[in-house]
Amino acid sequence: MKLRKYTYIVLGWLSFAIGFLGMFVPLLPTVVFWIIAVWLWSRGAPELMQKVYDNAKYGSQIEAFMLHGVVSRKGKIAAVVSMSISYILFQFFAKPAFMAGAGVAIVLSVIAIWLVTRPEQPKQDH
Numbered sequence: 001m002k003l004r005k006y007t008y009i010v011l012g013w014l015s016f017a018i019g020f021l022g023m024f025v026p027l028l029p030t031v032v033f034w035i036i037a038v039w040l041w042s043r044g045a046p047e048l049m050q051k052v053y054d055n056a057k058y059g060s061q062i063e064a065f066m067l068h069g070v071v072s073r074k075g076k077i078a079a080v081v082s083m084s085i086s087y088i089l090f091q092f093f094a095k096p097a098f099m100a101g102a103g104v105a106i107v108l109s110v111i112a113i114w115l116v117t118r119p120e121q122p123k124q125d126h
Helices: 002-021 031-044 046-053 059-068 073-094 098-116
Strands: none
16 A cells, blocks of 8 residues: 555655646646646645645646536646647647657647636536
8 A cells, every 4th residue: 555655645746747838838838747647646645635725826727626526717728729839839849740740739629629618617506
């Protein structure tokens, strides 16, 4: 059981580190990797999960997603715009074969559709 706990913690730190780089590397997402880190830490180190929730800039977005499955409109727009720009840059610089480019476009489209269909507010209990 300890091995599983430490695996969650290590993978959480790796995901957190990638997200941290996203604060400085254009088009590398931060919030997505921190959500993954929080999910991992919730299974291995809840105190680390709470530290992410306490982050002034990203914590509330991550906590809202983890607890209620919601994504703000601003977050949706930022994510879809970033994915679109990333795809354009991928096409321009990598010049992928048609099937590779189409595959990436399909994956990004599915992610974008899933993202924009997330609620923007928690459900209200009646």
